[in-house]
Amino acid sequence: MNNKYPWIVGLYNQVINQYRQGYNNKSIVINSMIGTACSVLIWNIIKWILCERKKNIYSCNQCVSCILMNLKNHPDFYFIDLKKEKSDSYIEKAIDLVKKIIASTSHQNSAKIIFFSNSNNIPVSFIDFLLKIVEDSYSNTFLFIKNYFSDMLPTIFIGRCITYNLFFSVRDKKNILWLQKATNSSLKLCMIMLKLSNGSPLVACYMLKHTLLKKRESFYKQFNSCLRKKNFFLLFPFFEEINFSLIILWIYSILIDAIKIKYLDESYLINLDQKLLILKISFKYSFKKLSLSIHSWFKCRFNLINIIGIDQNVLITSELLKFEKIFFHI
Template identity: 35%
Template sequence: MKNYPWLKNTYSNIINYYKSKYKKNTILISSTIDLGINILSYNIGKWILCSNKKKINYCNQCINCILMQQKNNPNYYKITTNNKNKKINKKEINTIFNNIYNLIENNYKKIVFIEEIEYFKKYINNTFIDNLIKPQKNTYFILNTNNLINIKKQINNKITIWKIINPNKKICIDWIQKKTKIKKKKCSIALKLSEKSPLKALNILNKKYWKNRKKLEIKLIEILNKENKLDLLTNLNNLENIEIIKWICAILMDAIKWKYKAYDIIINNDQYTLIKTLSKNLSIFSIYKSIKIWIKYINLFEINTVNKKSTLITSILNWENFLLKNKKINKCINN
């Protein structure tokens, strides 16, 4: 069974819940970060359909398990958004619900897996809720979300919600180390930078990201120590990776922590020179203002219709103008 180690307890708890006589046929699995809950949901669905279960494990040998592996099980329906556009295929939803509710009733179990339910918000009306609360015989709904607060009002107290909070740090770091063969300290920094998501941490540990992170660290130290021209546009214009922009926010937050001597909660604890330089050259207000500029860019980056290159250039220029103005003010105060 392919399952992430930080999800094993949750998997066991949900399976035992399904084995109890007090179960509901609809569950919602919620996580605020990327923890692989889609794989968890798949494993749960596979266990439900398996005709030769072994306690909390599916057999991987029966016809249902084989068809699940081949992604061809007629009793497993997956409803998802259309790739990056996050658009809903209404026709697909109607087809699946018609298959479930209009076919001649039989004893075969059916699974309906709805991924990222928050994007289906406009479909969550009373009829939809009624179908979730009182599904047809042998029909199970498994819903996923990374944004529970966005749909909680519509489904609150109506279905069983499983919240997956921050996973065990040691389990995550051990898994990352096993996958990458990278030192523990580096894995720990990557985990913090990825909002405690081991899957995201794995992605940002690639050589290109780490190389850009180091290059940008050196450039920012040089830029901040210059008297006049900053040249931010020349040095940052090619960095369209959103994770690098998030790193800029994290390093700015570390500079605030340094000012307050909160050294033990600094994320980038391999970049103290840059953190000290930022803390020395920028006031707390200036750091907050800088973070605000980059958070605005991150929010715009999520909108598909926005020209990302143009938005990045605008953000860099805004930051450069602000830092230059801040330097002049500091110079006047010092003189």
Template identity: 25%
Template sequence: MEISDRYHSLNAVVYPWFDGQWQRVLKLFNDQRLPHALLLNGMPGIGKVRLAEAIAGYVMCHQPLNDKACGECRSCQLLNSSGHPDLYFLQPEAPGKAIKVDQVRQLTEFMHNTSQQGGYRVVLLEPAEAMNTSAANALLKTLEEPGRDTLLILITHQLGQVMPTIKSRCQRLDCHLPNSEVAANWLSAELEIDTDAARKLLNIVHGAPIAGLTFKKEGLQALRADFLTALRDLLRQKVTPLEVASQFSKEDIEQLLGWLHGLLADITRILMTQNNDMIRNVDMLKMLSGVAKHTTPEKVFTLSDFVQSECLGLQRRQNPNKQLLLERTLIDWTALVRS
């Protein structure tokens, strides 16, 4: 890992929906009861990493003021510029890869050094579920004997994939989805769109406001529109699963499967409630209603379980043949409405 990957400036933000978690950490710190390891748990796209960086900035500040880092002391200046020698970022060397044991061993060396600026040494490790077994085992000793004035902040998007021995040595800080109105108002202000458009966007990203921000700013609406159009054309037999799989095989397959899983959840809602009031993908209402009329719950549940299983495999850094996986999934999608 390059030095620039380990040390860089903070991008600390405490989003309004995390005020409770923030106040809890401040009380622990001010009461001198801050644990040596925190585990921030929650779904992706809600701002956990920014919260972790805010916690790091606060505990490393030499003179925090009004429940936030002062921004003026030498430590804050380092945190907000080229990076602080007592703050260590640990992530996979490439997106979707595992955190390796050698990376954790390098971290252990850092943890055994003395603080260069005085005060806390802080580690931000994300995502915690990316550690392979050897890396997780190597981290255990550090968690058991962290040293004085050290804080490890582990961030997980998949709590069930974190080793129990790791979880048991951390104090968990659960980070929940914000209230729908809070999220819609915040996203509306950030993107300068009306709240109704913000709500529709939040429906697509399962209520995660930071994911909604990314979705809009990275132009993912065009990819989603193309993919959903292809799914509709498959049902109309205008294209084949092989053609669609070839078209999208170079895209983020986990993203595509996530969108498909959302459609299947909406079809299930229609089948179970016999109305359309609870569906999230309202822009695809006609297609969803048509599928619901011509399929069975058993078919939808089977495909939904398969898609969820494949997403889990991708999160565990399995590397399937994208083309074949998409072909299999799309064949099953077309089979929903055929006897």
């Protein structure tokens, strides 16, 4: 078992022990947030299932199956990463592929395992096909589906599977220590990045390891300057060098904090290192201005992501001017 990530160990042990005790359900859905090493967890479970000389809850790492898994070349392990394409011909090809896998004979005289890496990309018609497979319950075929807490999988399908939830708990000291050691960062910074990354340890780790932390500090200094000069267009250069989703996250997280501090205590804040800026915004600007701005930036982000061919610079310029109008002219 690869225990590089301490938060996956408990769920790994739970799943393996259930199968050691004779649990029969071979259709497994694991819910997780993006950036929680869910694929690593599933890969280790699959490696144990295929291992020829299991050592209690661990794979031996020496048999032919383990070696093939380590090489990512096991003939009975099928990794299917469905694209967002929803054409009938594409779906038919995917269905034919799964049918061939089920009808084929195991190469290692053991289980055959199909891993769908993202339920968000599974079309409804394909889920209907998978439901029939789950109901037929083929004796030597396992289905693993990674689900990013979406509602793409219907209740009737979930009801036929065994479902697990993978979380990164900030209350577990081992988890926080991992992030601190991996990034050589303080507890305070780790907690801020975890909140900004929606509890995703690998995303938080990336943000702490790269120059994004310094750029975030520069961004909030410039934001403070914008408040003094009443000119939010000074933020535009940040959109040219950093992903717009991240910049918008920084904007509405500080606005949300400004609302929180009006009604809640400091422990609820996301940007714990920007308390002075949060107090300034909260004191000077009304709830109406803050909530209008948050809603507007959410809408802007949605349009940037979903409208094909949209001029990003024009939309961001327009949104910054709108932001300025809400804050200083309404």
